[in-house]
Amino acid sequence: MDEHRKVPKRIAQTVLNSLKGGVVPRIGLPYITVGRKNEIEALLHDVDIIAEGGASFRFIVGRYGSGKSFLLQTIRNYVMDRGFIVADADLSPERRLQGTRGQGLATYRELISNLSTKTKPEGGALTLVLDRWISAVQSEAMQETGFSPDDPALAAATDQKIYAVTASVSELVHGFEFGKLLSAYYQAYVNGDDETKPKVLRWFRGEYALKSEAKEALGVNMIITDDDWYDYLKLFATFFRLAGYTGMMIMVDELVNIYKIPNSITRQYNYEKMLTMYNDTLQGKAKYLGIIMGATPQALEDKRRGIYSYEALRSRLAEGRFSRPGARDLLAPVIRLKPLTAEEMLVLCEKLAEMHAGLYGYERLITTEDLVSFIKIEYGRIGADQNITPREVIRDFIELLDLLYQHPEMTISSLLESDEFSYAKSEAVSDAADTGFVEFTI
Numbered sequence: 001m002d003e004h005r006k007v008p009k010r011i012a013q014t015v016l017n018s019l020k021g022g023v024v025p026r027i028g029l030p031y032i033t034v035g036r037k038n039e040i041e042a043l044l045h046d047v048d049i050i051a052e053g054g055a056s057f058r059f060i061v062g063r064y065g066s067g068k069s070f071l072l073q074t075i076r077n078y079v080m081d082r083g084f085i086v087a088d089a090d091l092s093p094e095r096r097l098q099g100t101r102g103q104g105l106a107t108y109r110e111l112i113s114n115l116s117t118k119t120k121p122e123g124g125a126l127t128l129v130l131d132r133w134i135s136a137v138q139s140e141a142m143q144e145t146g147f148s149p150d151d152p153a154l155a156a157a158t159d160q161k162i163y164a165v166t167a168s169v170s171e172l173v174h175g176f177e178f179g180k181l182l183s184a185y186y187q188a189y190v191n192g193d194d195e196t197k198p199k200v201l202r203w204f205r206g207e208y209a210l211k212s213e214a215k216e217a218l219g220v221n222m223i224i225t226d227d228d229w230y231d232y233l234k235l236f237a238t239f240f241r242l243a244g245y246t247g248m249m250i251m252v253d254e255l256v257n258i259y260k261i262p263n264s265i266t267r268q269y270n271y272e273k274m275l276t277m278y279n280d281t282l283q284g285k286a287k288y289l290g291i292i293m294g295a296t297p298q299a300l301e302d303k304r305r306g307i308y309s310y311e312a313l314r315s316r317l318a319e320g321r322f323s324r325p326g327a328r329d330l331l332a333p334v335i336r337l338k339p340l341t342a343e344e345m346l347v348l349c350e351k352l353a354e355m356h357a358g359l360y361g362y363e364r365l366i367t368t369e370d371l372v373s374f375i376k377i378e379y380g381r382i383g384a385d386q387n388i389t390p391r392e393v394i395r396d397f398i399e400l401l402d403l404l405y406q407h408p409e410m411t412i413s414s415l416l417e418s419d420e421f422s423y424a425k426s427e428a429v430s431d432a433a434d435t436g437f438v439e440f441t442i
Contacts, residue, residue, distance in 0.1 A: 007031050012359040016352070020398045022391050024069045026121065029077055032351050035344035036071055039337065042330035043075050043292070047082060050247040050290045055281035057291045059255075059307075059317065061300050062337030067390065068294040071337065072251050075292065080118045083246035085129065087111040087233075091257040097273040099226060099266070104273070105206055108229035111250060112205050127201060130182075133243035134189050137161045155190070162186050165242045169235060177222040178235045184218060206232075230277055237289040247288035255295035259306050271310035278316065278333070300334070340390050342379045346371055348390075349397050356401045366404065370412045374400070377416055 007015075011028040018025035019032075033040075039060075046056035060068050076086050089095060089110040096103040114123040138158050141147075147154035166179035181200050188196035199217045206224040208214040214223045224232050237248035258274075261267045274293075280286045300307045300317070308314040317334050340348070349371050357364040378393050404410055 007355050007358055009359055012355045016356060016359065016398055019352070019391075019394050020402075022395060024073045026073065027077075029070070029074050031355065032348060033070075033074055034348045034351070035340050036067065036074070036337075038330055039071060039335055040074060040078075042335060043071075044078065045331075046290055047075075047079055047084075047249075050084075050249070050288055051082070053287050055284070055286040055289045055291075057278045057281040057333060058293070059300065059334045060292060060294045060337065061297055061334055063296055063339070064389065066337040066339045068337060069253065072253060072292060072294060076116075076249070076251060077121075079246075079249045079290075080116060080121060083118070084249050085125065085236075085240050085245050085247075086116045086249045086251065088114050088116075088251040088253070090254040091252060092254065093257060093260075096258060096261070096270055097277075098269045102226050104226040105224065105229055107252070108224065108232070109206050111233070111252075117245070126204060129240065129243060129245075130185055130201075131189065133165075134162070134186055136244060137165075165239070168242060169239050172235055172238060173231050174222065174228065175235055177220045178232065178239070180220060181218065182239070230273070234280070234286050234289060238287055241288040247290065249290040249292070251292045251294075253294035255293055255307070256299040259296075259299040259302065264305075267305060268310060271307060271313055274307070275310065275312050275316075278313070297336075342375050345378075345390065345393055346375050348394070349374065352394070352397060353401065356398070356405070360405055362405065366401070366412055374412065374416060 007028070011031070015025045015028040015032060043058065046058065049056055060071055062068050072088070076088065080086055089107055091097075091107065094103060095107040095110055097107065098104045099106075112126060115125045115129070116123050117125045117129065120128050138154075141154060141157040141161055142149065145154060145157050147157065162183065166182045169175045169182065170179035172178075181203055185197060185200040187193070188200065196218075202208065203214060203218060203220070203223070206229060208217070208223045211221055211223050215221050233248070233250060240248050258267060258270045261270065277291060281289065281291060295307065298306060303309050303314070307317065319332065319334070350368070353364055353366050353371070374397065375393075378396065400412060400415055403415060404412060
């Protein structure tokens, strides 16, 4: 109990507010992580490989509510603590892997705008990373040479170190222009050129629409396009490593938006792009790069519209003959998530009850027997085995905690037995069964 009371109030407030609002909190996840030990260990094995110069590609597959978003957020926080840069994006009708109207480039822009580090976890870290890289190189050159900051020889030594990084990047596909722009940013940084720096950043973000525009602004005859944006993510991964970070992790969720594309040719182009990214990581064409994509079983397995409709991907991703329930291969490219069990939900509710009591400064009154009764009612609904979602259970539970705190005269048994609670839950399960399409994020 004391361990849970130590949750800082700022974190407890964020966690409870996020969960009550139906979204995964970006902080405080270690306090509420339940039932994902094996999956997390499998993904952390990938992290070690990436840190040593390898690459990985995983699909996290689970029906709505099985915990994809929660698992992705947990891994995101862990790898940032390990010195990784993380870029995440949700696909949508406007953001795909490939498109005829710039939808692939839109995904790239979203990933770059969401670049996050441990010190800037909310995104927008590109400028910070570039500035810190230059500052670190200057400090390193000063320590090695012993020159004073005003000595021209120090500037020359720093130039050499910067050149070594840009030269390494230049050897990769599209790396010459990328290296040239890194040099341009460095010169602008050193010379206090506040006009050139934002132009370089704009280029890195993929915001130049025409080559002529980039040529006039920066002297490079290349721009990032819908066809080659992934190549630039590989360049960033290599650069980030050279800049002192452990590696880069890319997280792309909501692959169901590719599944929903009505045009079969457009879908195939998207799956072809996915195959390119997958093959790159397995064949050693990418370094210091991890890719995790989130999908529903239908978006993966539907042989008419899903990922398995693209034979080259289906043959690589389909499970072998030996995998079965209770004996999952967590080293395979596809990790399938099972919904949290009633027992795991009970443990989670225990944690939330402790967190709530700690946040509002009261002695926890809700007993384990009360929690068992709550879980039994939630999981005892008609159709709950197919349609109940952890998000619904958690939202109900936090609402109960809020009501009990604000109205001490109430008891959890009276709330659980109320007609309003029974009717609301029956309606929710009925609606879920009718639509067959319930969205949740926990």
